Amino acid sequence: MSSNPYQPVRTRLEDVARETGNIKTFLLAPETALPFEAGQFVQLTVPGLGEAPFTPSSAPGRGERLTVTVMEAGTVTGALHGMAPGAELGLRGPYGNVYPLDRFAGRDVLIMGGGVGLAPLRSLLLGLMQQRDRFARIILCYGARTPQDLIYKEQLKEWSRLDNLEVHLTVDQSDGAWDGKVGVVTTTLDDVELDAAGAVSAVCGPPVMMKFGTLALLDKGFTPENIYMSLEKNMSCGIGKCGHCRVGPYYVCRDGPVFAYSKLQGIKDLW
Amino acid sequence: MTAKFVDTPSVGLALSKLLAGRETFGVKTVKDHLRLVRVEPDEAEIPPVRMVDPLKSIFFPPRQEVADYFERADEETPAKRAMIGVTACDLAALEVLDHVFLGGDFVDPFYQELRRNTLLISVDCTEPLDVCFCTFSGARPYPTAGFDLNLSPISGGYILEAGSEEGGSLLEEKLADLPEATADQFSERERSRAAVTQRVQQAVQDAGLPDPEKIYEKVQQKPDAPMWGELADQCVECGACNFVCPACHCFLLTDLEEEHGFRRFRNWDACLYPSFAKEASGANPRKRRSERLHGRMEKKFYFLKTDADRWGCVGCGRCIDACPGAIDVRETLRKLAHV
Ligand SMILES: Cc1cc2nc3c(=O)[nH]c(=O)nc-3n(C[C@H](O)[C@H](O)[C@H](O)COP(=O)(O)OP(=O)(O)OC[C@H]3O[C@@H](n4cnc5c(N)ncnc54)[C@H](O)[C@@H]3O)c2cc1C
Numbered sequence: 034m035s036s037n038p039y040q041p042v043r044t045r046l047e048d049v050a051r052e053t054g055n056i057k058t059f060l061l062a063p064e065t066a067l068p069f070e071a072g073q074f075v076q077l078t079v080p081g082l083g084e085a086p087f088t089p090s091s092a093p094g095r096g097e098r099l100t101v102t103v104m105e106a107g108t109v110t111g112a113l114h115g116m117a118p119g120a121e122l123g124l125r126g127p128y129g130n131v132y133p134l135d136r137f138a139g140r141d142v143l144i145m146g147g148g149v150g151l152a153p154l155r156s157l158l159l160g161l162m163q164q165r166d167r168f169a170r171i172i173l174c175y176g177a178r179t180p181q182d183l184i185y186k187e188q189l190k191e192w193s194r195l196d197n198l199e200v201h202l203t204v205d206q207s208d209g210a211w212d213g214k215v216g217v218v219t220t221t222l223d224d225v226e227l228d229a230a231g232a233v234s235a236v237c238g239p240p241v242m243m244k245f246g247t248l249a250l251l252d253k254g255f256t257p258e259n260i261y262m263s264l265e266k267n268m269s270c271g272i273g274k275c276g277h278c279r280v281g282p283y284y285v286c287r288d289g290p291v292f293a294y295s296k297l298q299g300i301k302d303l304w
Numbered sequence: 305m306t307a308k309f310v311d312t313p314s315v316g317l318a319l320s321k322l323l324a325g326r327e328t329f330g331v332k333t334v335k336d337h338l339r340l341v342r343v344e345p346d347e348a349e350i351p352p353v354r355m356v357d358p359l360k361s362i363f364f365p366p367r368q369e370v371a372d373y374f375e376r377a378d379e380e381t382p383a384k385r386a387m388i389g390v391t392a393c394d395l396a397a398l399e400v401l402d403h404v405f406l407g408g409d410f411v412d413p414f415y416q417e418l419r420r421n422t423l424l425i426s427v428d429c430t431e432p433l434d435v436c437f438c439t440f441s442g443a444r445p446y447p448t449a450g451f452d453l454n455l456s457p458i459s460g461g462y463i464l465e466a467g468s469e470e471g472g473s474l475l476e477e478k479l480a481d482l483p484e485a486t487a488d489q490f491s492e493r494e495r496s497r498a499a500v501t502q503r504v505q506q507a508v509q510d511a512g513l514p515d516p517e518k519i520y521e522k523v524q525q526k527p528d529a530p531m532w533g534e535l536a537d538q539c540v541e542c543g544a545c546n547f548v549c550p551a552c553h554c555f556l557l558t559d560l561e562e563e564h565g566f567r568r569f570r571n572w573d574a575c576l577y578p579s580f581a582k583e584a585s586g587a588n589p590r591k592r593r594s595e596r597l598h599g600r601m602e603k604k605f606y607f608l609k610t611d612a613d614r615w616g617c618v619g620c621g622r623c624i625d626a627c628p629g630a631i632d633v634r635e636t637l638r639k640l641a642h643v
């Protein structure tokens with residue numbers, strides 16, 4: 034019998050870190066490594082309950098250890114949030130395509146994330162920083178609802194101190210302690226000066242943010258070919274068989290999850 | 305390829321010889337319906353038209369265990385199987401399923417095993433149903449490819465023709481003493497095939513069915529046409545059309561905890577169900593029934609054409625019989641061609 038793509042690999046939950054009220058980062062150690070590149074996703078099993086797809090948030094690589102950053106959204110994510118280090122999980126993958134880093138080379142790269150949407154983008158960003166010299170400027174625009182809702186708070190501070198990474202943060206609503214920018218994430222684009230026509234961007238976040246984020250990037254002068262979106266469609270199999278993730282002529286799990294916006298323009302049920 | 309003549313009284317015996325040792329499926333009339341059931345080869349009916357159940361059920365069962373974790377499931381080699389009484393429309397749909405489950409970077413090993421181990425004995429249709437419209441895409445109501453052996457009714461018996469190497473050697477090995485089909489018998493078959501084809505073509509014409517190429521265009525251009533809303537008023541979201549369709553392949557994986565581990569199942573799913581495409585964010589790209597009804601046609605006439613170079617509708621008419629809301633896909637296609 035050919036190898037079974039539905040079979041998860043036994044995986045140990047090594048560590049859990051709280052990011053926000055409803056987002057945690059899980060450190061996973063699969064029995065068999067899952068080497069992955071930035072953009073690809075994995076299917077994470079809570080034994081006996083079911084699976085959910087996540088894009089790793091750790092640096093791409095050999096995949097002996099990887100992290101996923103998960104927002105509580107339902108059955109599987111809810112159960113995950115109740116788990117402690119030592120728990121047994123399952124993983125299969127990686128699946129899907131990768132960010133075309135060759136097309137990013139030599140250009141300015143703008144990464145725009147909303148809420149938990151920064152999770153998959155972190156893997157990309159860490160991947161870019163591993164080969165920092167290949168790219169011109171790297172700009173991170175990240176927004177969340179409130180300061181408490183920002184994920185990777187410590188890392189954001191570290192990143193802000195780097196001189197080869199430009200970080201723009203914003204929140205929809207401030208609290209007393211926040212002295213940064215207030216406004217939806219697209220407003221950070223006003224603070225960024227760049228020649229957008231030659232630059233590339235990667236966007237991920239909730240559907241509304243993806244839509245308005247993409248439109249704002251187009252306004253800014255990015256071309257549809259150079260705006261990469263990571264789509265989070267409903268998935269079951271992850272391997273192009275079950276039909277759940279279809280958008281127009283694509284299966285997101287197989288032809289994506291990373292798409293240049295130019296490939297998606299005109300698809301009616303995209304958002 | 306080899307072709308023999310077998311007279312009507314000997315068909316049962318011939319099939320028994322061919323299929324000895326195989327787990328056999330076939331068609332039987334149950335309460336006036338042609339049902340797909342387990343049979344002994346000599347009691348299988350040679351159906352005059354497609355059965356009620358879609359052929360997919362024996363390759364892609366409604367619910368199948370696909371993982372037993374974290375221990376690997378014992379790899380039983382499934383029994384050799386056979387299916388008697390497959391029609392051309394079901395063979396066409398099988399090409400779609402083959403593309404889905406055997407194509408791409410990942411092979412579905414469960415489908416592959418069942419497919420590999422099953423000998424297909426097909427039949428020419430002689431009595432098309434009122435709902436049959438297979439010729440709309442240029443297809444024929446008799447098998448032309450994808451079968452191991454085919455039975456064509458002619459006077460006094462059947463032409464038993466091989467369509468694959470396996471079918472050919474079985475025929476030579478087990479039924480060597482049967483006479484070769486004669487040229488006269490072949491021309492009788494041609495005449496009868498032409499007559500049945502003509503009947504279906506006439507029905508397709510009377511129903512005003514468009515060329516599927518037209519649907520390919522329109523389904524992309526007209527997602528907002530009022531016709532989808534009108535259909536939505538009839539649809540009760542039961543998914544019956546999805547389940548009886550021989551080319552619908554969508555599924556959902558579900559997991560179960562057992563005393564000694566965990567099991568995963570692959571279950572038929574339906575794109576007409578409201579939450580089929582619902583995202584964790586709460587967004588649902590096909591929230592409205594009208595959008596899902598359009599989505600289903602888009603999948604069949606645009607996606608699968610692009611992806612598999614196959615039409616996702618084979619004209620078997622099962623969904624017409626099954627829909628409690630009396631949606632007739634022929635009507636849908638006709639309307640879509642004219643919006
Ligand atoms: C490629 C990809 C990458 C992703 N990366 C991340 C990430 O890094 N971090 C993160 O927090 N989330 C991510 N998601 C979303 C995450 O997969 C969902 O939150 C998760 O599937 C919800 O599962 P659940 O069992 O908790 O919710 P359920 O109880 O299954 O679902 C709650 C609701 O969401 C719907 N739903 C939406 N998507 C799915 C799905 N994929 N499977 C099952 N039901 C679904 C259900 O229909 C239901 O209405 C990603 C999704 C995709 C497709």
Ligand code: SF4
Pocket residue numbers: 538539540541542543544545546576626627628629630631
């Ligand atoms: S069979 Fe009819 S009512 Fe049921 S889901 Fe299909 S179209 Fe809707």
Ligand code: FES
Pocket residue numbers: 267268269270271272273274275276277278279284285286287
């Ligand atoms: S998730 Fe099954 S086809 Fe994409």
